[in-house]
Amino acid sequence: MSSIWQEILGTSGARIEKDWVTDFGDAAAELAAAAATTIVVPLSHLGVIQVSGPEAATFLHNQLTSDVKHLNSDAAQHSAWCSAKGRMLASFLLFRIGSDYLLQLSADLLPAIHKRLQMFILRSKVSIIDLSGACALIGLAGPQAEAVLQTAMLPVPATPLSTAVFAAGAVVRLDESRFEILVDRDAALAVWQELSSQARPVGTTVWQWLDIQAGVPLISERTKEEFVPQMANFEQLGAISFHKGCYPGQEIVARTQYLGKVKRHLYHAHAATPMAAGDAIYSPANPQHPCGMIVNAAPAPLDGYDALAIVQENFVAAGDLELSAAGGPHLDLQPVRHPVTTT
Template sequence: MNSIWQEFLGASGARIDHGLVMDFGDAAAELAAARDATIVSPLTHLGLIDVAGPDGKDFLHHQLTSDVNHLAADAAQHSAWCSAKGRMLASFLIFRSGPDYHLQLAADLLPAMHRRLQMFILRSKVTVADQSGCRELVGLSGPQAEMALQTASLPIPAGLLSTAAFAEGVVIRLDNSRFEIAIDSDAATRLWPDLQSHARPAGTAVWQWLDIQAGIPLITAQTKEEFVPQMADFERLGAVSFHKGCYPGQEIIARTQYLGKVKRHLYRAHSASPMAAGNAIFSPANPDHPCGMVANAAPAPTGGYDALVVVQENFVAAGDLELASPGGPRIDLRSLSS
C-alpha cells in the first residue's frame, strides 16, 4: 500500500494494523452494511503483479491453470499457479490493460510469487513488476454500487467478469452488485470521496466476508500448497482449463479430474468461535488426523464467523466437525449452492 494512500485512509477514519484496514470505527455496523446496504473498502489484503512484453500472454498461458490465450481485452478470469504436484501456490484474478496483464493475489504471497515468476522468464520477452507502490485496489458492493461509480465518473462494465478501462485504471464487475477498481495511487485519494457519497467505508474483513458469501476462495500464505484446484472448486470459477497444453501440475490436475479422485470439496461454514485460514478441521470418527482446513474466514454480521472450508467428503454427513483440535468448537457446514 502506497504511503500517501495509507495516510489518506488514516485521516479518513481507517484503523490500520500491519497494512490491513481493520475498520473505519464501527466494525459491526460495517458488516451489517455489507449485508444490507452499499460499502466501499480498500482491498489492502490484495496486491497486483503486472506482466508485460510481447511474450506475456504465452508466458502466463504456460504457467497458470486458466486459458490465458482466450482472455479478452475487456474481461477478467480466475486462475491459479500450481507446484509440480498440482498444489496451488497462489490464486489470481487476471485482467488486462491493453497488451499488459495484471495478476491480483493475496498480498502476503506477492513478494514470493513475484520472485518465483521472474525465475521462469528465462529467454522470454517478459517483464514482471510488483505494483504495490503505485496501484491501489478498492472494492465496491451493494445496491448503490453503480450509482457510486457514476458519481465518480467511472465506467460500469456490463457483464460478469467484464472490465472497463478509464484514464487511471480499470473497473472489474465481479457479480451483479460487486465491483473492484484498480487505480493509480495518486488518483485513489481523489476517487474516494465520490465513492463514499453513496457507500459506507468498511474494513478488509467486510470484503473478505463478501468473498466467502460469493464462494470465491483466496489462497494465502496459510494455505499455500494445501489444495489442488478442484478441492477449492476452482473449476466452477472457470479457473482451470482441461483443454490447454502443459503447465505446472497439469498432469496431476487432469488425472484427478478425469479419474474422479477428488475426495475433498469446498463448503461454506459457520462457527460461534473465531476461525482463521489454515485452521485444521477434525472429525470424531478419525481424531488422529485432520479431515479438512479453513481456506478463508471472516466475522459474520449475525455473530460468530463464516468461512470457506475444504473438507474430506466422507466426514461431512455426520455434521459433527470440530475446529482446530479434536473436541474443539463445532463447525456447521452448508453447500455452496444453498
C-alpha cells in the same frame, strides 16, 4: 500498501494495523451494513503483479491453470499457479489493461510469487513488476454500486467478470453487485473521496465476508500448496482450462478431473468462535488426523464467524466436525454451489 494510500485512508478515519484496514470506527456496524447498504472497501489484503511484454500472454498461458491466450481485453478470469504436484501456490483474479496482464493475489504471497515467477522468464520477452506500491485497490458493493460508479464518472462493466478501463485504471465487475477498482496512486485520493461520499467506508474483513458468501476462495500464505484446484471449486469458477497445453501440475490436475478422484470439497462453514485460514478441521471418527482446513474466514454480521473450508467428503454427513482440535468448537457446513463454467 503505499504510504500515500495509507495517509489517504487515515484521513478518512481508517484504523490501520500492519497495512491492514481493520475498520472505520465501528467494525460491527460496518459488517452489518454489508448485507443491505452500498459500501466501499480498501482491499488492503490484496496485491497486484503486472506482467508485460510481447510474450506476456504466452508466458502466463504456460504457467497458469486458465486459458490466458483467449482472455479478451475486456474480461477477467479466475486462475491459479500450481506446483509440480498440482497444489496451488497462489490463486489470482487475472485481467488486462491494454497489453498488460494484472494478477491480483493475496498480499502476503506477493513477494514470493513475484520472485518465483521471475525465475521462469528465462529468454521470454516479459517483465514482471510488483504494482502494489503504485496503485490502490478499492472494492464497491451493494444495491447502488452501479449508480455510485456512474456518479463518480467511472465506467460500469456490463456482465460478471468483465472489465472497463479509464484514464487512471480499470473497473472489474465480479458479480451482480460487486466491483473492484484498480486506480493509479496519484488518482487514488480523488477516486476514494468520490466513492466514499456516496458509499459507506468499511474495513477489509467486510469484503472478505462477501467473498466467502460468493464462494470464491483466496489462497494465502497459510494455505499455499495445500489444495489441488478442484478441491476449491476452481473448475466451476472457470479457472481451469482442460483444452490447453502443459503448465506446472497440469498432469495431476487433469488426472484428478477425468478420474474423479477429488475426495475433498469446498463448503460454507460457520462457527460460534473465531476461525482463521489454515485452521485444521477434525472428525470424532478419526481424531488423530485432520480431515479438512479453513481456507478463508471472517466475522459474520449476525454472530460467530463464517468461512470457506475444504473437507474430506466422507466425514461431512455425520455433522460432527470440530475446529482446530479433536473436541474443539462445533463447525456447521453447507455445500458451495457455483454455476459450472467450462473452459
